[in-house]
Amino acid sequence: MPKHHPKHYYLNDTVYFITAHIYKRRRYLDADDKKQLLFEIFQQTFSRFNYRLYAWVILEDHYHIQFKTRIGDDFIKAIQQIHNDCLHRLNQSENRRRRKIFYNFWDYCIRSKMEFYSYFNFIHYNPVKHGYVSDMAAYPFSSYADWRQKKGELWLASCMRDFPISEFSIPQDENFD
Secondary structure (H helix, E strand, O other): OOOOOOOOOOOOEEEEEEEEEEEOOOOOOOOOHHHHHHHHHHHHHHHHHOOEEEEEOOOOOEEEEEEEOOOHHHHHHHHHHHHHHHHHHHHOOOOOOOOOEEEEEEEEEEOHHHHHHHHHHHHHHHHHHOOOOHHHOOOEEEOOHHHHHOHHHHHHHHHHHHHHOOOOOOOHHHHOO
């Protein structure tokens, strides 16, 4: 039986959370330069579409981003551009042909301040959750350091305290097929 995929409507000036996994959970983003490449693609794409990137993390087999749309109708185009640019540039740099990189993505429309900061914290805690580091500040491929520089350690600690993620989970972070 085919999976149910209802039509999504993407709104203007709205915050979304995205999880995208590498095809078959392969670790194609296993090197720092590959993660840096994907981050640069995020920046270029969101600049092109005038979207604001709030939080991000890139791991070896998936990424999470939290951003605000400008024009909702551009949402799919922006994600497709990220995935296509990454596909072409990674395949070209590794002299690979027709390798599939991203399988699909899961999106969620943020509806409240509590949801905003719960997803924000989830993104920054993700490298700890998956065993990459024991301290969020030690992981270089996330927006945590940017926020630490902008707002400070106390502000980040208050976000974690006021919007804890201990009972917050995203099934798509575990089993995304």
